[in-house]
Structure formats: C-alpha cells, structure tokens
Amino acid sequence: MAEFTAASAESSLLAKMINGDKTFKAAFKFFKSLKGDVAVASQKANVDIIDAADCALWDQLKSVELSHGDNPEEGNSLLEEFGLVPVEEWEAKEIPSCPGGIILRSPFTRRGERSWIEKSLWDYPGREDLPSNLDRHWEWTEQSRSSLKWWPASSTFVSDALPERPKKRRKHDWKADKNKSLAAAPIWKLRWITLGYHHDWDSKLYSEDKKTPFPDDVNCLCRFLARRLGYREFSAEAAIVNYYHLDSTLSPHQDVSEPYQEAPLISISFGQPAVFLIGADKADWPSAVILRSGDVFVMTGPSRLAFHGVPKVFADPKWQLLPAREKTERDALLTAYLAHSRINLNVRQVLPPGQTCLPRLDQRTGPGD
Ligand SMILES: O=C(O)CCC(=O)C(=O)O
Numbered sequence: 001m002a003e004f005t006a007a008s009a010e011s012s013l014l015a016k017m018i019n020g021d022k023t024f025k026a027a028f029k030f031f032k033s034l035k036g037d038v039a040v041a042s043q044k045a046n047v048d049i050i051d052a053a054d055c056a057l058w059d060q061l062k063s064v065e066l067s068h069g070d071n072p073e074e075g076n077s078l079l080e081e082f083g084l085v086p087v088e089e090w091e092a093k094e095i096p097s098c099p100g101g102i103i104l105r106s107p108f109t110r111r112g113e114r115s116w117i118e119k120s121l122w123d124y125p126g127r128e129d130l131p132s133n134l135d136r137h138w139e140w141t142e143q144s145r146s147s148l149k150w151w152p153a154s155s156t157f158v159s160d161a162l163p164e165r166p167k168k169r170r171k172h173d174w175k176a177d178k179n180k181s182l183a184a185a186p187i188w189k190l191r192w193i194t195l196g197y198h199h200d201w202d203s204k205l206y207s208e209d210k211k212t213p214f215p216d217d218v219n220c221l222c223r224f225l226a227r228r229l230g231y232r233e234f235s236a237e238a239a240i241v242n243y244y245h246l247d248s249t250l251s252p253h254q255d256v257s258e259p260y261q262e263a264p265l266i267s268i269s270f271g272q273p274a275v276f277l278i279g280a281d282k283a284d285w286p287s288a289v290i291l292r293s294g295d296v297f298v299m300t301g302p303s304r305l306a307f308h309g310v311p312k313v314f315a316d317p318k319w320q321l322l323p324a325r326e327k328t329e330r331d332a333l334l335t336a337y338l339a340h341s342r343i344n345l346n347v348r349q350v351l352p353p354g355q356t357c358l359p360r361l362d363q364r365t366g367p368g369d
C-alpha cells in the first residue's frame with residue numbers, strides 16, 4: 001500500500017495543512033478537519049487510511065490467523081447467542097506500522113449488531129447503579145435519577161418539541177425539527193457509562209469500592225473474541241461505553257490504569273464510522289483506521305500501551321440499523337439517534353490471571369498495582 005512519506009506529503013494538500021509537522025497531533029488535526037466521506041477525502045489528500053470496507057487496500061494487509069476453537073458445538077451456540085457470523089467468515093488484519101494492533105472486520109450479523117446497540121442505548125443508560133458523565137452534568141437526587149428514565153424522558157422532549165403537523169405548510173423541515181429536539185433530550189448528553197470496575201477519571205485507579213458485577217454477556221462475547229486471537233485466559237473486568245456524535249473527538253491517550261497490561265484491550269464500535277489513530281510514539285505520524293459499525297479493534301502486545309485517539313466521527317449514509325420487526329416510537333428514536341452517533345465498547349482486563357481482587361488503595365506501591 002502507499003506509505004505516507006515525505007514525498008507524498010510534499011505533493012499533497014496535506015503538506016500545506018500540516019506544514020512539515022508529522023506528529024500524532026498534526027495527524028489528529030488533519031483528520032479532524034476532513035469533511036464529508038473521510039475515506040474519500042483521505043485518498044484525495046494522498047494519505048493512507050485502513051478501511052475494512054475498501055477491499056483493494058484491505059486485501060493487501062497481513063491476515064491474522066484465527067483459532068476456530070476446540071469445541072465447534074459450543075462455538076455454534078455462542079455464535080447464535082452473540083449475534084456473530086461463523087468464524088470461517090471472519091477476517092482480521094494486523095496494522096502494518098502498529099505491531100499487535102489488530103482490526104477484525106465486523107463479525108456481527110445485522111441482528112446481532114442491533115442487539116448490542118440496544119443493550120448500549122437502552123439497557124445500560126436505564127441502570128441506576130452504573131456511573132455516567134450525567135452524574136456530574138446534573139444534580140441527581142436519588143428520586144430524580146430513578147424517575148428520569150432517560151429514553152422515556154427523551155422521547156417526551158422529542159414529541160413535545162414537535163408542533164402539530166400543519167396541513168398546508170409543505171416546506172416545513174420536519175427532520176431538522178426532530179433533530180433539534182433530540183439534541184435537547186437527556187440521552188443526547190450521554191458521553192460515557194462504565195461497567196465492572198468503574199474507571200476513576202481523576203485518580204485513574206480502579207478499586208474494589210467502585211465496582212458492579214461485569215455483565216456476563218459482554219464478558220462471554222469478549223472471551224470468545226479473545227480466544228479466536230489466541231488469548232485463552234482473557235477475562236473482561238472493566239469497560240467504558242463511549243457515546244459520540246458526529247464531529248465528537250477523543251484526545252490522544254494511553255490506557256494505563258489497568259494493573260495487568262498483558263491482556264488485550266478489546267474495542268467494539270457500533271453506529272456511524274470513526275477515524276481511529278494509533279501509534280507507539282507521539283512524535284510520529286500514527287496509523288489511521290476507519291472503524292465501522294461492528295468492527296473490533298484489538299490492542300495486543302506492544303500496541304496495548306500505544307497512543308490512540310478518535311479525531312473524527314462522520315456520517316455514512318449507507319449504514320443503517322436493522323429495522324425492528326414492528327415500527328415503534330422506540331425504534332424511531334434509536335434510528336434518529338444513530339444517524340448522528342457512534343458507540344464504542346472499550347473492554348479491559350484489570351486483574352492478573354489468578355488474582356481475585358485489587359489491593360486496598362493505601363496498600364499499593366505503584367500506580368499499576
Ligand atoms: O472510541 C474508540 O474507538 C476508542 C475509545 C478509547 O480509546 C477509550 O475508551 O479509551
């Protein structure tokens with residue numbers, strides 16, 4: 001594949017934009033500034049971007065061998081349960097300039113994809129025991145938190161804000177109205193929810209005091225994915241569910257809060273596509289990958305502690321949520337939300353194999369313990 005080189009940069013639009021700066025930060029700024037279909041825009045600017053939907057480039061990447069498992073019977077029932085296509089149809093590739101960074105093209109069926117989206121958008125936000133950014137955003141009282149049931153409350157916003165349809169005014173932009181009111185709805189302000197060991201954004205330390213049982217289904221799904229990549233001992237113990245809208249970004253960072261960093265980090269994306277940047281050194285231009293609905297990015301080996309970030313979420317008019325069997329208001333809201341949004345399930349193992357709990361905070365010797 002064409003490498004991003006000084007020569008290609010000289011001759012491209014990119015050269016003008018980054019002005020010789022080939023750092024992670026410059027790449028972030030560049031991808032953030034792209035408009036429209038980012039895959040097309042990157043190609044026009046002569047910048048490499050890995051996209052499982054672009055066969056010409058994808059086929060040139062080195063395949064990662066997948067293990068099909070010892071027990072096909074068990075495998076088949078799990079496939080059905082997790083909404084996955086047969087493992088023989090999965091395709092995983094290693095990112096050339098990011099050893100250990102693996103992209104698995106969506107292994108989900110469309111029904112499976114829908115069911116994980118519903119869990120992320122209906123089930124977790126409705127759980128009163130799960131922390132979210134809205135805990136800070138609003139002064140919840142015990143009562144208001146339990147009475148404000150996110151989507152029902154959001155749906156009132158949507159229907160309240162919509163005027164009665166006037167019979168003669170044809171030109172009224174109903175879609176814009178709906179989006180405007182959706183933007184005022186509580187669910188729109190949701191940025192993250194944590195599962196299992198709850199990530200502490202200030203101290204960056206996990207603790208036994210801030211923990212809820214990790215959802216069994218997410219653990220089983222991630223164990224199944226990890227085993228196919230040869231990680232037989234993986235155990236999902238913490239997750240951040242990230243919620244993005246078009247043009248949301250996630251700044252470059254490393255995920256170092258987990259005491260055990262030998263296990264892979266499994267990142268599953270749903271909804272609108274995003275550009276994901278990853279690289280070992282902030283001084284270098286990172287690898288750029290498009291993560292589309294259902295794609296799984298796995299950070300293993302040296303890439304586990306790499307810098308990464310999301311400079312761009314963009315709309316793919318071709319992507320659509322599998323419609324529900326019956327048209328419901330809930331389905332209309334989900335569809336409206338997802339036309340502008342992306343969800344990322346970022347799953348980590350916290351404890352070394354064999355360890356069952358974290359030491360008390362005052363008994364730790366270092367940040368990683
Ligand atoms: O949204 C993504 O693809 C990445 C999210 C991430 O890096 C994180 O939650 O730490």
Ligand SMILES: [Fe+2]
Nearest residue numbers: 253254255308
């Ligand atoms: Fe991260």
